[in-house]
Amino acid sequence: MRLLVIGGIAAGLSAAARARRVDPSLEIVVLEKGAAISYGACGLPYYLEGRVRRADQLIVYTPEYFRKERNIAVRTGARVVSISHARREVTLDGGESVHYDKLVIATGARPRTADFEGATLPHVFNLHTLDDAERLKAYLRDNRPKSALVVGAGYIGLEAADALRRNGLAVTVVEQAPHVLGRPDAELTTAVRERLQRFRVELQLNTRAAQVADRELAIVATGLRPNVELAAEAGVEVGRTGAIRVDEHMETNLPGVYAAGDCTEALHLVTGRPAYIPLGTTANKMGRVAGANAAGRRERFGGIVGTAIVNIFGLGVAFSGLSVDQARREGFAPVTARITAPSRPGYFGGKPITVELVADAANGRLLGGSVWGEDGVEGRINVIATALHNRMRVEDLAQLDLAYAPPFATVWDPVLIAAQQLSKMV
Amino acid sequence: MRLLVIGGIAAGLSAAARARRVDPSLEIVVLEKGAAISYGACGLPYYLEGRVRRADQLIVYTPEYFRKERNIAVRTGARVVSISHARREVTLDGGESVHYDKLVIATGARPRTADFEGATLPHVFNLHTLDDAERLKAYLRDNRPKSALVVGAGYIGLEAADALRRNGLAVTVVEQAPHVLGRPDAELTTAVRERLQRFRVELQLNTRAAQVADRELAIVATGLRPNVELAAEAGVEVGRTGAIRVDEHMETNLPGVYAAGDCTEALHLVTGRPAYIPLGTTANKMGRVAGANAAGRRERFGGIVGTAIVNIFGLGVAFSGLSVDQARREGFAPVTARITAPSRPGYFGGKPITVELVADAANGRLLGGSVWGEDGVEGRINVIATALHNRMRVEDLAQLDLAYAPPFATVWDPVLIAAQQLSKMV
Numbered sequence: 076m077r078l079l080v081i082g083g084i085a086a087g088l089s090a091a092a093r094a095r096r097v098d099p100s101l102e103i104v105v106l107e108k109g110a111a112i113s114y115g116a117c118g119l120p121y122y123l124e125g126r127v128r129r130a131d132q133l134i135v136y137t138p139e140y141f142r143k144e145r146n147i148a149v150r151t152g153a154r155v156v157s158i159s160h161a162r163r164e165v166t167l168d169g170g171e172s173v174h175y176d177k178l179v180i181a182t183g184a185r186p187r188t189a190d191f192e193g194a195t196l197p198h199v200f201n202l203h204t205l206d207d208a209e210r211l212k213a214y215l216r217d218n219r220p221k222s223a224l225v226v227g228a229g230y231i232g233l234e235a236a237d238a239l240r241r242n243g244l245a246v247t248v249v250e251q252a253p254h255v256l257g258r259p260d261a262e263l264t265t266a267v268r269e270r271l272q273r274f275r276v277e278l279q280l281n282t283r284a285a286q287v288a289d290r291e292l293a294i295v296a297t298g299l300r301p302n303v304e305l306a307a308e309a310g311v312e313v314g315r316t317g318a319i320r321v322d323e324h325m326e327t328n329l330p331g332v333y334a335a336g337d338c339t340e341a342l343h344l345v346t347g348r349p350a351y352i353p354l355g356t357t358a359n360k361m362g363r364v365a366g367a368n369a370a371g372r373r374e375r376f377g378g379i380v381g382t383a384i385v386n387i388f389g390l391g392v393a394f395s396g397l398s399v400d401q402a403r404r405e406g407f408a409p410v411t412a413r414i415t416a417p418s419r420p421g422y423f424g425g426k427p428i429t430v431e432l433v434a435d436a437a438n439g440r441l442l443g444g445s446v447w448g449e450d451g452v453e454g455r456i457n458v459i460a461t462a463l464h465n466r467m468r469v470e471d472l473a474q475l476d477l478a479y480a481p482p483f484a485t486v487w488d489p490v491l492i493a494a495q496q497l498s499k500m501v
Numbered sequence: 502m503r504l505l506v507i508g509g510i511a512a513g514l515s516a517a518a519r520a521r522r523v524d525p526s527l528e529i530v531v532l533e534k535g536a537a538i539s540y541g542a543c544g545l546p547y548y549l550e551g552r553v554r555r556a557d558q559l560i561v562y563t564p565e566y567f568r569k570e571r572n573i574a575v576r577t578g579a580r581v582v583s584i585s586h587a588r589r590e591v592t593l594d595g596g597e598s599v600h601y602d603k604l605v606i607a608t609g610a611r612p613r614t615a616d617f618e619g620a621t622l623p624h625v626f627n628l629h630t631l632d633d634a635e636r637l638k639a640y641l642r643d644n645r646p647k648s649a650l651v652v653g654a655g656y657i658g659l660e661a662a663d664a665l666r667r668n669g670l671a672v673t674v675v676e677q678a679p680h681v682l683g684r685p686d687a688e689l690t691t692a693v694r695e696r697l698q699r700f701r702v703e704l705q706l707n708t709r710a711a712q713v714a715d716r717e718l719a720i721v722a723t724g725l726r727p728n729v730e731l732a733a734e735a736g737v738e739v740g741r742t743g744a745i746r747v748d749e750h751m752e753t754n755l756p757g758v759y760a761a762g763d764c765t766e767a768l769h770l771v772t773g774r775p776a777y778i779p780l781g782t783t784a785n786k787m788g789r790v791a792g793a794n795a796a797g798r799r800e801r802f803g804g805i806v807g808t809a810i811v812n813i814f815g816l817g818v819a820f821s822g823l824s825v826d827q828a829r830r831e832g833f834a835p836v837t838a839r840i841t842a843p844s845r846p847g848y849f850g851g852k853p854i855t856v857e858l859v860a861d862a863a864n865g866r867l868l869g870g871s872v873w874g875e876d877g878v879e880g881r882i883n884v885i886a887t888a889l890h891n892r893m894r895v896e897d898l899a900q901l902d903l904a905y906a907p908p909f910a911t912v913w914d915p916v917l918i919a920a921q922q923l924s925k926m927v
Binding site for chain 1: 511541543544547552553558656660780781782783785786802803804805806807808809810811812817819821846848849877878879880881882883884886887888889890891893897900901902903904905906907908909910912913914
């Protein structure tokens with residue numbers, strides 16, 4: 076009995092490792108098209124920055140580790156070009172066929188740069204794979220550019236801007252939307268703009284980066300597109316999000332074929348519908364469930380609430396659930412409250428933290444939250460995320476028994492203050 | 502219509518302020534026996550340490566503020582000696598009677614030092630009120646003691662030890678139990694002991710502090726006892742915990758008489774039974790509900806999950822819910838998992854964080870958690886607290902969509918790792 080896994084970064088290796096734990100006798104083969112496996116892609120900006128000194132510090136496990144310690148065969152440079160589910164085999168680009176009994180598709184995503192003019196120029200980069208980061212590092216070393224253009228003010232674009240600026244480059248970020256981070260939130264956009272200005276990074280909104288040819292260096296970070304073609308051609312169903320559709324067991328419409336990670340959609344627990352929010356944490360969780368089930372279990376992946384966090388020159392910005400605009404588009408009647416309060420007492424280095432909560436006016440249910448500030452952002456968004464998982468009402472959120480002592484928080488945590496405010500409106 | 506509030510620190514003033522918002526026409530009188538009102542008692546150790554320079558920095562509001570801005574009369578030095586509910590009046594120690602229509606009892610707690618020999622000696626202190634802290638500061642200034650004995654290795658004792666040590670005193674902490682922080686947890690006790698040793702604070706467990714007479718300075722921090730006598734003599738029912746019993750509206754058995762804060766028990770949402778866990782956060786939440794209801798609303802205080810946190814020379818230690826021992830005593834069949842993992846990547850200053858989770862073997866429900874480490878403790882315990890409020894199962898906890906980016910966390914948050922481990926056992 077062979078489990079074949081296509082993809083050896085986050086979801087694929089989580090699936091393989093979990094399948095091994097579930098079934099010690101299973102034959103497990105992982106095919107990774109790239110040269111490296113098991114790296115923390117979220118660490119790439121910090122490798123670019125130089126905070127992470129060597130690329131191998133981002134690599135969690137090697138193929139040798141998997142072979143020796145887990146009895147899992149990992150082949151790098153193994154690009155799958157087709158899947159024949161009828162014959163239960165995949166074909167590699169060299170023509171070789173590999174049989175499977177169970178299959179996990181973890182083909183990931185790729186940057187949305189195809190429609191970007193100049194994407195193939197030698198000074199235009201993505202920051203998606205370890206290879207991207209290494210080529211970019213080499214380019215910086217060899218060409219010593221003085222300036223850089225970053226296309227896209229999403230997570231990766233802003234992290235890249237931070238990393239390049241800390242390397243002394245003059246950085247301009249252009250974003251075609253009138254706001255940053257995909258959120259039409261004027262106050263947040265102002266907070267991010269001010270932070271960028273403080274570090275002398277220029278932000279141009281409502282701007283299409285038409286010309287990159289005359290730039291010294293450009294990084295294109297305009298989002299991700301799921302790698303679904305291989306699966307789709309084999310008859311795997313793709314959902315309305317454009318990513319692979321799976322059931323709660325991570326199984327596709329083809330029996331015995333599972334999908335996980337950045338190529339796969341996930342149930343959004345706030346909307347109750349599938350969403351495509353490619354993130355490493357979700358990839359790992361999906362992979363674990365796909366691997367367990369491919370090895371014979373019947374586990375469930377509950378879903379996501381859309382939690383994300385980014386650090387922009389020391390300003391933490393985090394989201395979970397729906398923004399007010401998303402809530403409206405999803406048919407809710409959202410009400411919001413936004414407060415700014417200290418993250419902890421001033422005598423313990425507290426900083427202002429802004430918390431916005433969104434609730435359904437119909438029943439008081441929490442729909443989402445945004446948090447930003449220099450301190451304590453991750454803890455607050457995680458409370459909101461946990462509340463969203465549990466469909467809490469803001470009235471109950473306002474009474475959460477959160478930890479308090481002056482080194483850590485204020486007696487009324489900012490999340491509680493925001494929830495109190497919002498509970499007056501529902 | 503007059504609302505009378507006995508007690509002007511946390512619960513009492515929360516009640517008064519909230520009642521004013523609910524009913525602008527209500528007459529509101531607060532009687533506080535001490536000289537100061539509205540101070541953050543949890544900040545007293547940091548005033549002792551010197552990090553908080555002046556006592557007035559701990560004072561949130563003054564009587565003048567309440568009078569002018571809130572139209573609330575606050576009388577300090579006003580000690581109530583009896584309540585006659587039949588006559589709807591209280592008597593002050595000077596003999597004056599004050600009428601009420603609604604009453605909120607927020608008489609707080611007092612240190613358990615009555616049975617402690619030497620408690621009245623001039624060099625023996627509590628650290629409970631602002632007055633305690635000011636007298637202690639004056640004693641330090643005038644007598645310049647070289648050493649101090651701290652009796653009790655609970656939150657206050659350990660915070661006091663930290664504060665005194667940072668003032669250059671040689672500090673010994675004696676604790677009659679074989680463990681610290683009221684938790685029979687050998688690993689935690691070792692972690693705290695090592696932390697104290699690193700800062701050259703001596704910890705003597707299994708030790709009764711028989712002799713304090715020959716010490717230069719002693720701080721007694723052996724826990725709190727609720728101030729219920731006044732209420733009990735007036736016919737207010739006291740629960741099995743020894744604190745005032747209230748319903749979910751914070752009303753006592755006497756109609757129109759509410760109680761809140763450190764004199765009051767609260768529903769523990771894990772056990773489903775009342776508990777006495779006096780903390781400032783709970784006092785404020787209770788006070789709000791008591792005040793709203795005394796002013797005519799019908800609001801509910803949901804209850805607590807027993808969350809607490811303390812900083813011991815940079816080591817954060819936090820609890821929520823039940824320890825394994827408490828769970829056993831409550832009749833559960835607890836299983837536990839304990840892991841130590843980085844709070845965030847090493848290249849962002851991550852430190853080891855220990856997370857223990859306790860679940861009910863019968864159904865996988867989370868019963869409690871403990872977290873300690875130098876970084877990220879408050880965020881993790883708050884996730885656990887929120888999960889406890891929602892009666893989450895560890896299997897679901899393990900799939901929480903928590904925030905991840907390298908500056909903030911690891912891709913598998915320590916809470917998720919612990920929950921994964923524990924979910925194998927239920």
